[in-house]
Amino acid sequence: MAESITVENLSKRYEIGALRRDTQLREQLMSLVRAPFKRHAPKEVLWALRDVSFSVQEGEVVGIIGRNGAGKSTLLKVLSKITYPTTGRVRARGRVASLLEVGTGFHEELTGRENIYLNGSILGMKKREVDKKLDAIVEFSGVERFIDTPIKRYSSGMRMRLGFAVAAHLEPDVLIVDEVLAVGDAAFQKKCLSAMQELQGGGRTVLFVSHNMAAVENLCTRGLWIANGQVRMDGGTHEVIEAYMNSFTSAEDAGAELNVVDGRRGTGEVRYTRVEFLSQAREPQPVTRSGKAMVVRMHYHANEPIERPCFGLKVLTDMGTLVTDASTWLHGIDIPLVPPGDGYVDLEIDFLNLLPGRYYLTLWIDSVIRQGRIFDAIEHAMHLDIEEAPVYNSSRRIDSRYGLVYFPQRWNLEGISRTPDVEVRSGTR
Amino acid sequence: MGEWLSEIWRTREILFFLAWRDVKVRYKQAALGVAWAVIQPLSTMIVFAFFFGQVAKIPSDGVPYRLFSYTGLLLWTYFSVALGQVGNSLVANSNLITKIYFPRVLLPAAAALAGLLDLLVGSVFLVGLMIYYHVAPGWSVLLTPLFVVETVLLVMGLGMLLAALNVRYRDVKYTIPFAVQIGLFVTPIIYPMSFFSGRLQSWLALNPMAGIVEGFRACLLNTPVDWPLVGSSWAITLVLFVVGSLHFRSTERVFADIV
Numbered sequence: 001m002a003e004s005i006t007v008e009n010l011s012k013r014y015e016i017g018a019l020r021r022d023t024q025l026r027e028q029l030m031s032l033v034r035a036p037f038k039r040h041a042p043k044e045v046l047w048a049l050r051d052v053s054f055s056v057q058e059g060e061v062v063g064i065i066g067r068n069g070a071g072k073s074t075l076l077k078v079l080s081k082i083t084y085p086t087t088g089r090v091r092a093r094g095r096v097a098s099l100l101e102v103g104t105g106f107h108e109e110l111t112g113r114e115n116i117y118l119n120g121s122i123l124g125m126k127k128r129e130v131d132k133k134l135d136a137i138v139e140f141s142g143v144e145r146f147i148d149t150p151i152k153r154y155s156s157g158m159r160m161r162l163g164f165a166v167a168a169h170l171e172p173d174v175l176i177v178d179e180v181l182a183v184g185d186a187a188f189q190k191k192c193l194s195a196m197q198e199l200q201g202g203g204r205t206v207l208f209v210s211h212n213m214a215a216v217e218n219l220c221t222r223g224l225w226i227a228n229g230q231v232r233m234d235g236g237t238h239e240v241i242e243a244y245m246n247s248f249t250s251a252e253d254a255g256a257e258l259n260v261v262d263g264r265r266g267t268g269e270v271r272y273t274r275v276e277f278l279s280q281a282r283e284p285q286p287v288t289r290s291g292k293a294m295v296v297r298m299h300y301h302a303n304e305p306i307e308r309p310c311f312g313l314k315v316l317t318d319m320g321t322l323v324t325d326a327s328t329w330l331h332g333i334d335i336p337l338v339p340p341g342d343g344y345v346d347l348e349i350d351f352l353n354l355l356p357g358r359y360y361l362t363l364w365i366d367s368v369i370r371q372g373r374i375f376d377a378i379e380h381a382m383h384l385d386i387e388e389a390p391v392y393n394s395s396r397r398i399d400s401r402y403g404l405v406y407f408p409q410r411w412n413l414e415g416i417s418r419t420p421d422v423e424v425r426s427g428t429r
Numbered sequence: 430m431g432e433w434l435s436e437i438w439r440t441r442e443i444l445f446f447l448a449w450r451d452v453k454v455r456y457k458q459a460a461l462g463v464a465w466a467v468i469q470p471l472s473t474m475i476v477f478a479f480f481f482g483q484v485a486k487i488p489s490d491g492v493p494y495r496l497f498s499y500t501g502l503l504l505w506t507y508f509s510v511a512l513g514q515v516g517n518s519l520v521a522n523s524n525l526i527t528k529i530y531f532p533r534v535l536l537p538a539a540a541a542l543a544g545l546l547d548l549l550v551g552s553v554f555l556v557g558l559m560i561y562y563h564v565a566p567g568w569s570v571l572l573t574p575l576f577v578v579e580t581v582l583l584v585m586g587l588g589m590l591l592a593a594l595n596v597r598y599r600d601v602k603y604t605i606p607f608a609v610q611i612g613l614f615v616t617p618i619i620y621p622m623s624f625f626s627g628r629l630q631s632w633l634a635l636n637p638m639a640g641i642v643e644g645f646r647a648c649l650l651n652t653p654v655d656w657p658l659v660g661s662s663w664a665i666t667l668v669l670f671v672v673g674s675l676h677f678r679s680t681e682r683v684f685a686d687i688v
């Protein structure tokens with residue numbers, strides 16, 4: 001098999017803060033007038049990619065994983081020629097299509113049909129090709145009835161469908177896909193995934209960035225883990241995902257300091273400092289078992305008075321599936337003001353109906369009044385190991401094979417017709 | 430350079446689709462639609478004809494003043510509107526630049542191309558105006574497309590330079606309308622070149638639009654053409670085109686990083 005993509009010693013440097021200062025011509029002229037021969041003060045630099053090398057064979061489907069800010073998106077942008085590498089080079093054979101966004105170039109005022117042509121053309125299709133595939137694209141999108149309506153009247157879901165429908169008919173030799181499947185409803189995601197599987201069957205090379213580990217595991221033949229702008233691991237999908245997930249497990253068992261910066265977002269007026277797992281009596285609880293009670297205590301430090309914040313916590317599986325999302329806002333709790341300084345909030349769980357396994361917690365604090373303002377967000381802040389417990393009061397081993405959660409339940413067997421010879425027994429045998 | 434041009438040729442369909450989008454979108458939900466292409470130069474012409482033609486009695490080389498000023502305004506309107514669009518083309522399409530690759534020059538080129546529709550519609554009105562004033566063109570009318578081509582080259586040359594600068598310095602966005610406003614007065618639209626002395630004329634000739642407007646008008650209305658003026662205008666236009674292209678080429682790699 002031939003090499004489809006070759007990446008050699010790729011590095012990409014960004015100058016942070018350079019943007020704002022430079023954008024005013026006046027500033028530059030002024031600094032030129034003040035000190036005509038002085039070199040500019042060294043700018044803070046960020047290496048988004050550092051010496052990345054790998055090659056992809058024709059027909060391989062590579063899943064690129066890593067935390068936010070690890071350099072995945074920059075890598076995709078360099079591979080799709082949107083941005084140029086500072087050093088190193090990329091060689092790709094055949095027609096490369098990149099899908100960093102669904103519906104790139106869609107114009108609100110144009111109809112669905114017009115946007116298919118515009119988007120298709122920008123993505124690299126010839127008009128003749130679009131003419132030929134138009135019916136199939138429209139059918140795939142499922143928006144036939146509105147195809148001659150300006151897309152400003154479309155719902156966001158319909159736009160997604162239309163955008164993906166065009167992309168699914170690209171037939172490139174190399175397809176580069178960023179996290180685009182994260183949006184849209186479950187049925188449509190499934191459709192997209194099967195469309196991608198068809199691509200794979202057609203011998204196309206696919207590079208796929210996702211936080212959805214289940215999707216990566218299902219679709220990809222190879223995993224590439226990017227951390228801090230470098231290739232941390234390159235190998236079989238399963239092994240790479242495993243290693244990636246295990247990298248989160250540096251946290252202590254009954255609590256963790258959250259002074260990490262890696263993978264952390266938010267404006268920082270208030271930040272989480274520490275998380276503890278406690279018993280109902282507020283004693284440290286290093287082992288948590290299915291069906292028991294627990295308290296998650298989240299310590300924070302506020303640098304200034306915070307008006308109406310929302311504290312939240314998400315529980316995710318190691319595959320990235322959201323198990324549950326808990327926040328003060330969902331409870332309708334209004335916190336008028338958090339004064340500056342240290343404090344904590346307790347999330348009290350009376351009955352933890354998670355089945356055994358390793359779960360990850362994502363923590364955040366955002367603003368109820370200012371939409372979109374996130375003070376702090378830490379993905380995979382720590383893991384939570386749930387140990388086995390005889391949750392059904394039987395001796396059966398109830399582990400992750402039986403799902404993520406369980407319901408308090410009873411079996412009622414009165415409906416089974418009774419014959420005198422058979423005794424239906426319940427309980428431990 | 431050759432590779433660049435062949436890539437542009439391969440992706441030429443994107444150019445047409447982008448221009449088509451600009452045209453489609455421009456007059457959507459505008460009740461008067463493409464009539465705006467005539468209304469803009471026409472209303473300016475009426476105002477000019479009153480103040481400069483009737484009140485100030487500025488000469489117009491023996492041509493009816495309305496026809497005289499409309500001829501100049503037609504190209505000038507294309508130039509000023511297209512230059513604004515081209516200069517903003519990269520910033521206005523930053524969503525494309527940061528999400529997909531195609532030759533970046535297609536964005537300014539599409540903006541320059543889209544403006545030609547207005548010019549075409551305005552020209553139809555010009556023909557009507559010539560019939561109304563009984564002005565018959567001579568063989569030189571065949572040369573008029575050359576001046577349109579020159580205007581497009583000038584718009585592209587200046588536009589590529591401004592668009593690339595605009596990515597880094599948003600000051601450009603404010604400079605263009607203001608510069609265009611001054612440009613109207615240093616271009617022979619409300620007056621003929623012959624209105625001024627020889628020394629002032631050679632200063633005005635530094636503005637390539639001067640040669641374009643004078644040459645276009647002379648060829649169209651069958652009056653004597655000032656060939657040295659036309660020649661120097663072409664020379665300046667070509668230099669600006671080359672400078673604009675080279676600057677664009679040298680900066681296009683960083684557009685996606687800083688736009």
